[in-house]
Amino acid sequence: MSALEELTEIATNLESQALKAWKAEGKKVVGYLCSYIPEEILYAADILPYRVRASGCTDTGTADVYFSSLNCSFSRSCLQFLLDGHYDFLDGVAFTNSCDHTRRIIDIVREAEPTKFPFLHLISCPRKITEESIGMFKKGITAFKKEIEDCFNVEITDEKLEDAIEVYNESRRLLKKLYELRKSDNPPLTGRENLNVILASSVIPKDQFNTLLKQLLAELNERKGISNYKARFLITGSGGCDSPDYYDLIEDLGGLVVTDTLCIGSRTFWHPVEIEDDLLGSIARAYLKRPSCPLMVDGVVERSRFIKEMCESFNVDGVIYHTMRYCDLWGGSVFDIRKNLKNSDIPILELEREYMFGGAGQLRTRVQAFLERIGG
Amino acid sequence: MKNQNLMLKMISDEYDSIEDLLGSRKDPGAPDEGPTVINLMAEYFRNLYQRAEEGGHIAWVNFGMPPEIFWAFDIIPLVIDSVGGTLAANQDNIVKYVDSAHEHIPDYICANNKVILGVAFAGEIPPPSIMVHPSAPCDSNLSTYPVISEYMNFPYFCVDMPYRVTEDMSEEGLEYMNGEMWKLVHMLEEITQTKLDVDKLKYVMECSNKSHELLLKIAKLREAVPCPYGSMDTLTEVGLAMCLFGTPQVVEYLEQQYEKTKEKVEKNEGYMTKEQEKFRLAWVYGAPVFDYSLYRYLEKKYGAVSVANMNYNLLMEPVDLSSPDQMLKGIARKITKLPMIRECGGTFERYLDPAVDMITRFKADAAIFGGHVACKANWAIAKMAKDKIYEKTGVHTLNLELDLFDQRITSSDDVKLMFDNFFEMYLLK
Numbered sequence: 001m002s003a004l005e006e007l008t009e010i011a012t013n014l015e016s017q018a019l020k021a022w023k024a025e026g027k028k029v030v031g032y033l034c035s036y037i038p039e040e041i042l043y044a045a046d047i048l049p050y051r052v053r054a055s056g057c058t059d060t061g062t063a064d065v066y067f068s069s070l071n072c073s074f075s076r077s078c079l080q081f082l083l084d085g086h087y088d089f090l091d092g093v094a095f096t097n098s099c100d101h102t103r104r105i106i107d108i109v110r111e112a113e114p115t116k117f118p119f120l121h122l123i124s125c126p127r128k129i130t131e132e133s134i135g136m137f138k139k140g141i142t143a144f145k146k147e148i149e150d151c152f153n154v155e156i157t158d159e160k161l162e163d164a165i166e167v168y169n170e171s172r173r174l175l176k177k178l179y180e181l182r183k184s185d186n187p188p189l190t191g192r193e194n195l196n197v198i199l200a201s202s203v204i205p206k207d208q209f210n211t212l213l214k215q216l217l218a219e220l221n222e223r224k225g226i227s228n229y230k231a232r233f234l235i236t237g238s239g240g241c242d243s244p245d246y247y248d249l250i251e252d253l254g255g256l257v258v259t260d261t262l263c264i265g266s267r268t269f270w271h272p273v274e275i276e277d278d279l280l281g282s283i284a285r286a287y288l289k290r291p292s293c294p295l296m297v298d299g300v301v302e303r304s305r306f307i308k309e310m311c312e313s314f315n316v317d318g319v320i321y322h323t324m325r326y327c328d329l330w331g332g333s334v335f336d337i338r339k340n341l342k343n344s345d346i347p348i349l350e351l352e353r354e355y356m357f358g359g360a361g362q363l364r365t366r367v368q369a370f371l372e373r374i375g376g
Numbered sequence: 377m378k379n380q381n382l383m384l385k386m387i388s389d390e391y392d393s394i395e396d397l398l399g400s401r402k403d404p405g406a407p408d409e410g411p412t413v414i415n416l417m418a419e420y421f422r423n424l425y426q427r428a429e430e431g432g433h434i435a436w437v438n439f440g441m442p443p444e445i446f447w448a449f450d451i452i453p454l455v456i457d458s459v460g461g462t463l464a465a466n467q468d469n470i471v472k473y474v475d476s477a478h479e480h481i482p483d484y485i486c487a488n489n490k491v492i493l494g495v496a497f498a499g500e501i502p503p504p505s506i507m508v509h510p511s512a513p514c515d516s517n518l519s520t521y522p523v524i525s526e527y528m529n530f531p532y533f534c535v536d537m538p539y540r541v542t543e544d545m546s547e548e549g550l551e552y553m554n555g556e557m558w559k560l561v562h563m564l565e566e567i568t569q570t571k572l573d574v575d576k577l578k579y580v581m582e583c584s585n586k587s588h589e590l591l592l593k594i595a596k597l598r599e600a601v602p603c604p605y606g607s608m609d610t611l612t613e614v615g616l617a618m619c620l621f622g623t624p625q626v627v628e629y630l631e632q633q634y635e636k637t638k639e640k641v642e643k644n645e646g647y648m649t650k651e652q653e654k655f656r657l658a659w660v661y662g663a664p665v666f667d668y669s670l671y672r673y674l675e676k677k678y679g680a681v682s683v684a685n686m687n688y689n690l691l692m693e694p695v696d697l698s699s700p701d702q703m704l705k706g707i708a709r710k711i712t713k714l715p716m717i718r719e720c721g722g723t724f725e726r727y728l729d730p731a732v733d734m735i736t737r738f739k740a741d742a743a744i745f746g747g748h749v750a751c752k753a754n755w756a757i758a759k760m761a762k763d764k765i766y767e768k769t770g771v772h773t774l775n776l777e778l779d780l781f782d783q784r785i786t787s788s789d790d791v792k793l794m795f796d797n798f799f800e801m802y803l804l805k
Contacts, residue, residue, distance in 0.1 A: 068747075068755035068777075070484075075756075097539035100515045104756035107724035111760050122723075124539040127511035127518060133536060136552050297511070297522045297534045323482070326752055331482040332489070332519025336526055352482065 003216035004193060011199035011244075014055075014086060018204040022048050028091040028152055033078060033105065034098035034239070035263040035293075036125045038283045040273070041145050042094075043206060044164035045154045050090065051202035051264070053242050054081045057356060066108045067101075072326045073355035074240030075101035082109055082116075092119025092151070094144065098239075098295060099329055119151045128298050129288050138284035145280065161279045167206050172269035174213045175201070179266060181217075182258045183314050186225025191235070191257025192247040198265055199242060230254035230371055234311055236261040236337070237322035238330045240355050249360060250320065253367050259314040261307050267291045294329040303333070304340035311346050318347040318374050320367075325352050347374045412629055413612040420619055421462075427452050428502040433568060436492075436507040438517060439687075440717040441535070442710050444584050444622035445557070448577040449564045451505065455618045459501075460491040464665045464781040473498070474782055486516035486750035487781040493524055505567050506531040508560060510711050512539075512721025516750055531567065533560050537712055539722060553708035554701065561704065574700050580622040581703050585694045587621055590630035595690075597637045598683060599737050602646025602653040604637045607671035607682035609647070611663060614688045647681060654679030655803055658740035660686055660731045660765070660773065661719070661758075662748045666783040670791055678799055684738040687715045689730055720754050727757060732768045742803060743773040748780045774798040 001009075010016040023029065030042050031052040039049040054077035060067075063080035081087050082105065097103040106122050123140045126133035145156055178197065181188050189197075197216065201209050233255050235241060242264050247257055260266055273286035291306045292299035311319065319341055323330045334350060341348045349370040351363060427434055433451040437443065446453040463469040473494025474487055481493065495501045507525050509517055511534050518534075525532035535556045538549045561572050598605050620626045640646070646653055657680050664670060674680040692713050695706025711717060719727040735743055743765050747755055754761075755777075762773040776794055778786035 066756070066759050068758060070749055070752055070755045070777075072752070100751075100753035101756060103539070104724075104753055107757055108760065111724070111764075122540060126536050126538075127534060128536045132552060132555050136536075136538065136549070139548060294519050295515070297518055300522045300526050325482075326484050328485060328515035328750075328752065329519050332485050332516060332523060334482070335480045335520075336523045339527070 003212045003219055004189070004197075007200040007212055007216065008193075008196045010204055011196040012055075014081075015089060016203065018208060019048070019050075019089070022205065023089060029089060030119060030148075031082075031087060031090040031093040032095070033093070033102050034096045034125075035268045036096045036098060036287055037094045037123065038141050038144070038287055039206075040161065040164040040168050040283055041141060041148065041156065043167065044156045044160040045148050045152060047091075047148065047152060047154075048205055049202075051199075052078050052082070052087065052090075052093065053199075053240075054078045054086075054355070055242060057081060066112065067104075070326060071104075072101045072238075072240070072324045074238070074324050075099075075105060077355050078102070079105050079108060083113060088116075090117060092117050092121070095120075095122045096125040097122065098125065098293070099327070101326070102239075119148070121147050125295065126288065127295060129292065129296055130298075134281070134285050134288050137288055138278075138281050141284055142280055158279055162275065164206075165273050165275055165279065165283070167210065169272040171201065171206050171210050171213070172272050174210060174217065175269045177217055178213065178220075179259060181220060184225060185315075186227045187256065187258055188220040188223045188225050190226065190247070190251055191233070192244045192251060194257070195242070195244055195247055195264075202264070226256060228254075229256035231317040231374055232256055232258045232315060233318055233320050234259045234261065234307065234314060234316045235265075235320045235322055236307055237320075238324040238327040239263050240324050241265075241322050243355075243357055245357055245360075246322075246353075246363075249364055250367050253364065254371060255367060257320075258316065259310050261291060261303075261310055263293055266310070267293070294333040300333075300336055304337050307337060308340065308344055308346070311341075311344075316346070318349060318370060320370075321348055321350045323350070323352050325354060412632075413609075413616060416620060416625055416629060417458075417612075417615050419625075424452050424454055433505040434502065436504040438509040438521075439618050440510040440512060440711060440714055440721075441508050442584075442621065442707050442714070443619060444580045445560065445564070445577070445704075445707060446508075447622045448573065448580045449568050449570070450576075451564065451568065453619065454504065456492045457488055458615055458619055459495065460488045460781050461615065461665045463491060465668070467666060467783060470666070470782050471784070481520065484750065485520060486514065486748070487779050488750075489516050489520040491781065493520060496524055496528060503528050503530050506533060506563065508533045508535065510535045510717060510721075511537050512717045514720060514751065514753060531563060533563055535560060535708070535711060537708075537717075537721075550705060550708060553711070554705045557704040557708050572700065577700065577703055578697050581695050581697055581706070583624055583627050584622040585697070586627045587617075587630055588690065588692055588694065590627070590634050591617070591690055594630065594634050594637055597634075597641045599739065600641045600644075600646070601656070601739060602644075602648055602650045603656065603681050603683040603738075604640040604646055605681075605683065606647035607657075607675060608668060610682060610685045610688045611665075611668070611671070614685065617688070617690060648675070648679065652679050653681055655741045655799075656681055656683045656739055658682075658684040658731075658735045658738055658743050658771075660735070660743045660745050660761070661754060662746040662751070662780045663687070663744075664746060664776075664778055664780050664783075664791065666779075666781055667788040667791075670788060673792055674795060678795075678803075680742075680799075682744075684734050684740060686719060686731065686734065689715055689734050691730065720751060724757050724760065727754065728761060728764050731761065732765060735765065735769050735771055740769075740771055742798070743769075743771050745773050745775045746780065747775055747777050749777060749785055750779070772798075772802045 029048045031050045042049040057077035060076045060080040062083045063076045067076045095106045271290045276282045437453045439457045443453040474490045476494035477490035696702040
């Protein structure tokens with residue numbers, strides 16, 4: 001099995017072979033929603049951080065009891081999976097107040113299934129990127145660390161934490177290398193394949209992932225690049241952009257996704273955690289200072305700039321701005337990003353969708369029209 | 377001079393819609409406080425208009441930002457939610473601005489935000505000297521306010537507050553917010569080119585403390601059966617709290633109001649008589665402002681008085697006036713305890729506990745969850761809230777799905793129908 005095949009298997013199955021092997025050793029798994037959860041802390045406790053998603057969710061009957069029709073379908077689907085048993089292999093779930101939808105999942109799980117997960121924790125994530133907010137975030141993740149230690153009866157020493165940061169930084173370096181390959185005129189992998197790599201990175205132990213990723217990078221050197229595409233795209237927007245079918249839809253029509261500024265993508269690994277004396281402070285700083293989500297109110301200019309820089313360095317022909325319906329954070333932000341992209345003569349296609357991927361025909365028509373508009 | 381016209385229009389709308397409604401009261405014993413509130417609000421808007429004409433300092437703030445600090449700098453705080461609330465009295469205005477905003481942002485963003493964006497895009501409101509809001513309660517604010525300040529190029533400040541207030545508002549959390557308040561003060565000093573006048577701040581906070589003390593005393597009186605306040609009285613006084621706290625005019629108004637209310641309660645007089653007051657309603661979330669006659673409908677048809685309203689459930693503590701630092705800390709603490717910030721900007725308990733307490737204190741027969749369609753965070757807990765409220769108080773909740781400002785989502789007739797069904801099913805048995 002090639003590394004790409006193995007990573008795809010991991011990305012595709014909720015309970016991959018790697019996860020089963022981990023659990024078979026009696027080790028713990030903690031799910032997390034939102035990329036502002038510092039995975040390094042879990043890893044240092046020898047706990048597998050597992051990003052909660054709900055790919056393949058086709059029914060949200062249980063979640064609909066709690067969520068209303070005005071809540072986003074990504075959060076609804078995640079809640080469904082948390083309640084209906086899909087995630088019974090988790091020993092806990094960590095949240096942040098990332099958005100108005102996901103921050104309510106912990107409230108609902110606590111009420112609906114108070115004993116299902118031994119560990120439930122919410123880290124307060126600031127809404128600003130300042131020295132003081134970094135201090136507050138550090139306080140939050142310090143409490144998170146302590147609760148993990150207490151709940152799972154482990155000690156997270158500085159040595160373990162430093163090692164975890166190094167393993168994660170290596171992962172970041174390797175992923176950037178992978179993205180570097182996508183800058184070429186003939187990228188060696190599709191957007192869909194890349195997505196599977198990213199998804200796999202969020203559900204298996206990082207050291208195992210790094211081994212596989214090194215193997216993949218070696219394999220890609222031998223792979224023929226893709227040349228039969230009409231246009232190069234960057235994807236940005238809401239969380240929940242984790243469906244390979246969505247990428248297929250774009251790429252089957254001749255588009256090629258060559259980069260992204262997603263939270264399940266480049267934003268999580270673009271900058272390393274710079275180790276300073278204070279390890280938790282270093283983590284807090286790196287997580288808040290990396291390319292931000294619109295939940296950070298002082299990141300408006302930086303977000304547009306990051307998108308523009310990525311467009312330029314990946315030689316992008318157009319931007320696909322993906323939003324989940326009812327996502328206020330990305331919905332409200334589109335105005336500024338649209339304006340800045342227009343000023344830079346970068347075409348943008350705004351696609352609003354539901355997580356379960358209904359209305360594929362409509363999306364296909366719009367992508368096709370966009371390709372025609374930009375001359376692809 | 378489009379922007380000037382709009383301000384004038386807002387004032388006249390305020391008069392036309394609310395004053396007409398209050399003037400139409402014919403019930404014997406109906407209190408006469410409404411017009412006083414309207415006069416204060418009209419004066420507030422007139423002052424804003426005058427300030428805009430003079431090119432003086434105006435700050436855009438939202439309902440979660442206490443106005444006192446701005447009064448201390450002689451900056452008039454324009455509570456932008458009051459723009460939506462005022463314009464909603466004339467649905468043509470709402471439609472115009474909301475639809476204008478839809479050209480730039482999705483329809484599911486809060487109408488409150490869409491209105492201010494629509495007005496701003498139309499150039500029909502003066503650009504502020506600064507815009508300030510806290511980081512709670514919702515994403516709609518967080519995504520649109522910084523973007524509009526970037527677009528119109530005016531200074532912007534968000535007072536960041538910890539999310540898990542109960543856990544995080546330790547001394548460290550409070551110090552963090554205090555630091556945010558000091559940063560704001562420095563920005564205001566720069567904008568106005570004046571240092572913070574501590575005596576003036578103290579005076580403003582004295583007025584604010586006095587107002588809160590009176591409000592709590594009035595709230596206690598409002599618990600009486602029959603309720604001395606009519607449905608509209610609680611709704612209109614919310615505007616005062618949002619816009620004018622910290623001013624002596626509000627103290628004067630509330631002193632009068634307290635004496636009048638006390639007298640009524642002592643005489644066992646209510647807005648309606650004890651026999652007429654058949655049901656007491658507690659609005660445990662929003663309350664529609666697109667058609668105030670809804671409240672009249674409930675009073676007339678069912679003898680149902682809206683005795684309590686989450687947005688008027690002001691439960692702050694007095695602010696320590698001993699130093700500027702303590703005063704700013706007090707304002708920071710107040711932010712976390714303001715309605716909406718408290719109920720929508722935190723965990724479920726932060727919603728449930730005050731709701732249950734309010735229903736109990738006001739002896740409500742039913743709870744109304746006026747669920748604004750844009751409030752996704754609270755729609756996510758609406759079902760749990762309904763169940764928990766029933767479990768803890770035995771009171772049924774009507775969940776209304778509507779846009780508080782724009783009746784194109786759910787019309788007045790539809791709201792009335794939902795009430796009719798609710799009364800028939802639960803209250804008229």
